[in-house]
Amino acid sequence: MAVEGLAARAAAVGLLGAVLGEGRMLAEVLADPQGPLQGLPPAERARAQRLTLAVLRHVEGVDRLLEPHLRKAPPRMVRDVLRLAVVEIGMGGAAHGAVNAAVEIVRRGKRTGAYAGLVNAVLRKVPEAPFAGMVPQRMPRWLRQPLVHAYGREAVSAIEAVQAGVPPLDLTLRAGAVAPEGEMLPTGSLRLEEKGQVSALAGYEAGGWWVQDAAAALAVRLLAPVAGERVLDLCSAPGGKTLQIAASGAQVVAVDLSGARMGRVRENLVRCGLQAELVVADALVWEPGERFDAVLLDAPCSATGTIRRHPDLPFVKDGSEVEGLVALQAALLDRALGMVKPGGRVVFCTCSLLPEEGEGQLAAALARHPGLRVERVEVPGVDPAWWTEAGGLRLRPDLWAARGGMDGFFMARLEGVF
Known part of the structure; x- marks a missing residue:
């Protein structure tokens, strides 16, 4: 059975892997003719990019939400799939669609098929509003520390709150x-x-x-x-x-x-x-x-x-x-x-x-x-x-x-x- 939007979600997982796993700037990956967006129509490319940006704005909070449900760290690609599904649900997407797509992406992976059951089980435990009460993502120490010194903790926390939202x-x-x-x-x-x-x-x-x-x-x-x-x-x-x-x-x-x-x-x-x-x-x-x-x-x-x-x-x-x-x-x-x-x-x-x-x-x-x-x-x-x-x-x-x-x-x- 075909899962709607699967290609865009799979591309988003690829983009996350390039950024979080390979340390590449997203703009570089998006411009790569051999990158994860290869062959996608414009609407699907835009959706993949939008999902990727959303995940990158909430990595820390989503990982905290997932941690109690994972006995040990899954492969990076599986974790990125979980992150993507949680964020999509948090953005108001249909939970069943996000979960089904996540399971299918993992099942199709060459080395991740065995984790399909885990992904399904973990995502079924995600609350309907996963962003509720989630603390905005903190900037890394190398950046946060000098900014706190310059502007104060309250201002830095306010900056992080703005950075967690989609900019106009x-x-x-x-x-x-x-x-x-x-x-x-x-x-x-x-x-x-x-x-x-x-x-x-x-x-x-x-x-x-x-x-x-x-x-x-x-x-x-x-x-x-x-x-x-x-x-x-x-x-x-x-x-x-x-x-x-x-x-x-x-x-x-x-x-x-x-x-x-x-x-x-x-x-x-x-x-x-x-x-x-x-x-x-x-x-x-x-x-x-x-x-x-x-x-x-x-x-x-x-x-x-x-x-x-x-x-x-x-x-x-x-x-x-x-x-x-x-x-x-x-x-x-x-x-x-x-x-x-x-x-x-x-x-x-x-x-x-x-x-x-x-x-x-x-x-x-x-x-x-x-x-x-x-x-x-x-x-x-x-x-x-x-x-x-x-x-x-x-x-x-x-x-x-x-x-x-x-x-x-x-x-x-x-x-x-x-």
């Missing part, structure tokens, strides 16, 4: 754009709860908007480009900020090391009818012909502010890369400062919650460049409490928690003698 979709709109119905946020982004397929939303084909988290959109608003200025967008892919700058009427040059990611920027520019000069190059060695009126640097970072959208990150990264990233950010910031005209401005930002990639970078830059100063400018919709004493803007997922939160970012606008 934020759009940046051009003036007069046709757009879907949603909530207009104080900072000017449009937030959607029920998003569906992005390309099917109102106004997509007309190119009047693009997907961009509300926090990310604030970097360009802090830069405040104006028509006619020459603006450099360093480390620009995937391009939301490039589109914002272009929409302001400024002449934008976007530089990024990845040709593939820059291809996505080009596609969105065409869809939105905007112009930008795209350069595939290493920002550390690329030399512009002349200096710019303003420079935006969205530096490579640990991306710890994006866990609500990328819940695979805590299972793949261990913090060992942070030291190297901090050094790279400092080098890129010095390069950015050298590319701006006298009297110009630079906005430095990272989508990280770690202070060494934000507040620490700002303090170090001010120490390296005595003529540098932080310029705090009015940004509509920004709560005064979000500004740091040093003049940077610290954004966290627990801000606007009732609205679905926002990505974690640090950004600062720098002016003076570079």
